Structures are given as C-alpha cells and as structure tokens.
Amino acid sequence: MKKKELLIYTVILMLVISACSRQMHTEKDRQEEKTAGQTLTPLRVAVQPYYISSAVGYVMEKGLDKEFGLELIPVEYPSGAEQIVDIEKNQYDVATVGAAFLYPLVENKGVVIGEHICSTGGDAIYVRNGSSILDVKGFNPTYPEVCGDLETVRGSKILMNVNTTQQYLGMKWLESIGVKKSSVKLAYGTFEDNYDRFLKGEGDIAVLSAPYSYRAEKEGFQKAADTRSLHTEIYEVILATKEAHKEKRDELVRFMECLLYANEMLEADQEKKIEACGNWYKSQGQKVSRENLEAECKDKLLVTRENYEVGQFGDFEMKYAEYMAAIGNIPPIGLPNVEANVDRELFQEAFAGGEN
Structure with a gap:
C-alpha cells in the first residue's frame, strides 16, 4: 500500500513539475516571439x-x-x-x-x-528636537502647519542638495516664513551626505528626501514643513x-x-x-x-x-x-x-x- 501511495505521489509531483516547466517555457517563448527578428x-x-x-x-x-x-x-x-x-x-x-x-x-x-x-510626499524640512523653530507654527496663515519665522531661523545653517527638489522645497519654506536667503547659511551636499552630516550634529536644519526623511523621523528629528504643508506638488x-x-x-x-x-x-x-x-x-x-x-x-x-x-x-x-x-x-x-x-x-x- 505504501509503495502504491509513493508511486502515485511521484507521478503527481512529476506532472506538477512538467506543468510548471511548460508555463516557464511559454512565458519565455512569448518574450522571444515578441522580440524575434527585432533589432x-x-x-x-x-x-x-x-x-x-x-x-x-x-x-x-x-x-x-x-x-x-x-x-x-x-x-x-x-x-x-x-x-x-x-x-x-x-x-x-x-x-x-x-x-x-x-x-x-x-x-x-x-x-x-x-x-x-x-x-507629493517624502521631501521634508527637519530640525533638531527642542529647536525654537518648532515653537512658531502658522506664522504665515496661508501655511498653518508650517513652523518657523525670521527670528527663529535667522543665522541657521541649512543642509540641502543644490538644483534638486530639496532646494525647491527649502527655498519655498524660507519664502513662506519671510526669510531671505541672505539671512541663513546654505550648505550643499548629496542626499546621503546631508543626512549623515545632520545625524552627526552638523547644521540646524536639513532638507531631506526619501528614504532619508523617513530615517530622520526614526532618529527623533522634528518636521518643520513638507510638500503637503507648503501646498507644493x-x-x-x-x-x-x-x-x-x-x-x-x-x-x-x-x-x-x-x-x-x-x-x-x-x-x-x-x-x-x-x-x-x-x-x-x-x-x-x-x-x-x-x-x-x-x-x-x-x-x-x-x-x-x-x-x-x-x-x-x-x-x-x-x-x-x-x-x-x-x-x-x-x-x-x-x-x-x-x-x-x-x-x-x-x-x-x-x-x-x-x-x-
């Protein structure tokens, strides 16, 4: 009886393997047919x-x-x-x-x-926990969820990547809270470099993109603004x-x-x-x-x-x-x-x- 069951199991297994093999070949053939003769x-x-x-x-x-x-x-x-x-x-x-x-x-x-x-998500502006920037929210009523104003941001060092969406978001944030570029210190670096430098204590503010923005939140950094709060698409x-x-x-x-x-x-x-x-x-x-x-x-x-x-x-x-x-x-x-x-x-x- 056991030999018979083993034989049946073996036959079923072989049929399954054969079916899978045919399916794989069918997919491969489909791809080859679509590209056959093409340069x-x-x-x-x-x-x-x-x-x-x-x-x-x-x-x-x-x-x-x-x-x-x-x-x-x-x-x-x-x-x-x-x-x-x-x-x-x-x-x-x-x-x-x-x-x-x-x-x-x-x-x-x-x-x-x-x-x-x-x-629409993933890019955001982060500050260190306890930053006075977080004490001012809605300075500009057009952006009620955005934190910061001239007094809390003036003189800050901001890490961002030049000529990217990070810079776009960072500059729009400064504009939204009435801060001119001349009132802050901008430091440019790559996406990864900016995150690593901020993590090690450099800078007061960092404009970060995913996946570094998600990592920043896990490290306890606080969000001052993002694409949604700045009405930015x-x-x-x-x-x-x-x-x-x-x-x-x-x-x-x-x-x-x-x-x-x-x-x-x-x-x-x-x-x-x-x-x-x-x-x-x-x-x-x-x-x-x-x-x-x-x-x-x-x-x-x-x-x-x-x-x-x-x-x-x-x-x-x-x-x-x-x-x-x-x-x-x-x-x-x-x-x-x-x-x-x-x-x-x-x-x-x-x-x-x-x-x-």
Missing part, C-alpha cells in the same frame, strides 16, 4: 540610486524594454545635480530627474519630454538631451510608452511595486527597510494613464520656473526658453500609444 535600439538612460529610477530598474530587470524594441543602458549618477552637468557631454540620451531639469531648459541645453512620478520628469531629442524621437516615445506600461503594472499591484523598489535600491547598494519602502511607494505615485491628465503636462515646469525666477535663482529672461523646451507632443503621443 534592438540602444538608449542610454541616466539613473539615480533612488525611487526616482526604480521603474526604469524594473523595466530592465524584467526585459520590458525589449518588448518596445529598445535596449536600455543605465548611466549611473548620485543625483540630478550631476546629471545636468553632463547633459552636453554625450554621456546619456535621456534621464529620470527631479527639479534639476530647470537649468538645462533655461540654458537651452535639454528638453523635458514627460513626467513619470508625482512626488512636485513631479519627477523625463529629460532628453538636445541631440537625442533631435535624432532619437521615435526611441524617446517608445521609452515613455514602456515606462508608462511598467508604471501601470506597478501601480496596479502595490506588493509588486514595493518589491521592484526594493530590488532597485538593493542593486544600487542601498539597504532600505520594508517600512520605508511601503511609505515611499504610498507617498509617490507613478504616473499612469488612469491617475494623470496628460493635458496638464507642462504646468508644473512653468510654475516651478516662474517661482525660481521670482526668488532670483534663475534670470527671468530664461523663462521663454523653459516654455520652448517642454515638448508636450512627445508625451501626448506616448499616452495615446496605449498598452503594448
């Missing part, structure tokens, strides 16, 4: 070791780029500040970047062709070099179609999104806790055809440019260049492409 076009993508490039990481991990006739080649940078330095050096074709996009547009060196993340954008925009139009549209395809898959399955984000951080040598991954994936929506109105594309770029011109960070004469270097047509075409 893949290389496209160099400037990426950062953060959430901003996690969907690109997922595309490469799963080979989705090949389904769109592309071979994505990652070019790694620590942040957007370094990406824009290289924009005319032929190091990459397209980049996933934050607020650093503005300066190439002003100087007529790059073109924003799309938006791929709505970063921030988008991460897709920035093309002038050369790629001129010579690789079709590839850029396919890249954005591919990214939308990946975004829609990830937003439809939060567990898959968290896993993809974690895999990207891990591939970049970063350890991020499950709790922080969940928070970032919740705070920052990937742009999809369901949660984004393509007709709004370009609004954020112009509002941001006008704000930066108003506070003296860019010359007002550069605003027409910003408008001219936001290509709405390519993103609309990618949106109209539907699922591959």
